[in-house]
Amino acid sequence: MSKILIRGARVLGGEPQDVLIDGEFIEAVGTGLSAEGAEVVEADGKILLPGLVDLHTHLREPGREDSETVLTGTRAAASGGYTAVFAMANTFPVADTAGVVEQVYRLGKEHGYCDVQPIGAVTVGLEGKKLAELGAMHESAAGVTVFSDDGKCVDDAVIMRRALEYVKAFGGVVAQHAQEPRLTEGAQMNEGVVSAELGLGGWPAVAEESIIARDVLLAEHVGSRVHICHLSTAGSVEIVRWAKSRGIDVTAEVTPHHLLLTDEMVRSYNPVYKVNPPLRTERDVLALREALADGTIDIVATDHAPHPHEDKDCEWAAAAMGMVGLETALSVVQRTMVDTGLLTWADVADRMSFAPARIGSAAGHGRPVSAGEPANLTLVDSAYRGEVDPAGFASRSRNTPYEGRELPGRVTHTFLRGRATLVDGKLA
């Protein structure tokens, strides 16, 4: 049966409507649509969103298949309501050639849970010295448009300038992990009151802000487009706001965890809270929420960073940095942005689907929920309340900071080009 009728869903949070899917496309959106010949999904006032798009995911394959694979990562993505994810380049080998990005791209297509759009490295081996073959990656089957050395900062100003200039030839964008390396040597957590007390090496806000300031100025100078990954401080917000007001072509993302958690959590010395950039202060969290609401920050991206148990079940300094996020992102956004009245569901569709798809040029994703569009859709039960249980995660890793926390909302269905990848909260 190729027809599916989603009945009574609040499209983008509006009044209940029916959405009829035929094959890979949406055939009609309206009220009282006929269910004839269609499988019916009773949506019953649930929120229907365009399939979510994550511009910042670590899938770990190739190289760290013990943490995550393209299969487990895309299953996690489907569970979280995503229909497309951008896979970061810091794999082993690094995704700095056409061969590696094509491999990742094809694995995504083969598994069929979620489209995988590889991100190419900016520099060879993420070493920051020599530009990778950006053009070849763009021309490969993977059609790479986003380039990032994420995990590391492109700290050499000349290399950054050249990368920004070079990708203009094919409409690419450089996504910067803003971290001045000298200012963050030995860094373990946000530098401030808590780090002073805990005796953990500080990661100062200025190490992020100084790179963002430099990069927006570089982007302005060469007339290029720059994207700032996981922006985490109030000062960074101010710089991006200033840059946008000046007409600089900059976009920015925030992670769900930076919208919810603060460095106070580090008092537990529990490495589940160890992440890069680090959890910041309450003041930063509030500034990030406000910036996401007013559009200064364009999108939410998960920075889904799976790690095996043993890399977190140890002392803080020895632990790996990062947390998983695909399966909890929408709940955290609902909790911090929707339930607080800062964003409507239509805004959520923008920040988590339309805008990331636009920034990453993900064809077929981030499209309106209307007739003729690809049927990439996510159905959310926003009334649901429940504790996060990592045992049920599809991700191979369980390093979530939300274990046992109550979070609102649950993705019940995900459709990738008309095919259900998630049905009633279970992977199809």
Added chain:
Amino acid sequence: MKRHLISAADLTRDDAVLILDTAEEMARVADRPIKKLPTLRGRTVCNLFFEDSTRTRISFEAAEKRLSADVINFAAKGSSVSKGESLKDTAQTLEAMGVDAVVIRHSASGAPYRLATSGWIDAPVINAGDGTHQHPTQALLDAFTMRRRLIGPDAGLGQDLAGRRITLVGDVLHSRVARSNVDLLHTLGAEVTLVAPPTLVPVGVENWPCEVSYDLDAVLPKSDAVMMLRVQRERMNAAFFPTEREYSRRYGLDGERMARMPGHALVMHPGPMVRGMEITAEVADSDRCTVVEQVANGVSIRMAVLYLLLGGNEPALTHPRTEEK
């Protein structure tokens, strides 16, 4: 008292005074011909040292042996424990062996806290220094030394350090001794001033219960005790200060500066002292300098802590006195 001693901030004023008073009792044991109590007979204490510190380990070991505990020394150093998981593995080994208490020294801040709270082990955990975080028994022995010198061994019983002005000088940023002392001395009612070049004061210090000054000469005349912190020469290469000479000139304690301190004021150092940069030989060898006493007091304090965490609530010397009859 809490079940573990991880941070000086874990101690209430009454806890701290109880430890100091108990340490006075323990100090009397050192004056006896047989320096041993049966208190922890049949108990096993493990000294788990992931970072070298012969001085601290010997001090704990002496304390444990004076309390008749069985002692296991576990020194894990170098590449064999470079993997993070080893702390958990080691903890579980000790748990399986039925260890009654773990004294842990670790280069990572928070490692003792993880050990005590992660369910890896059930025994009480005593922090013997973790990274740049805490070294609570050091702070206790320092406070004990101050109380003895400024109030007196017997007159000090039951007393705290209310109103005393204590100055800590040097590398506060990297110093677990400084963090522990600020917490404990504040709890005991003292007024603490940190003196260091701004590069060696942590961002966030404004939340600490102390004053911060960059001017040693201004602070010295108002100090009842001046504690010099160790400054590592490597810090110079990381541009924390321009030269060793400049550091000594501005923040070193020499005879001339010591003369500006009040007559009763003492000079302290957690050791080991590097004579020259932070303290001159003249000051180190003067009778105001308590470095040797601090070492002896360290054993009494560690006995007191072990006794209170493992022994019980009665006065420490009840049993031995009974036995002597």
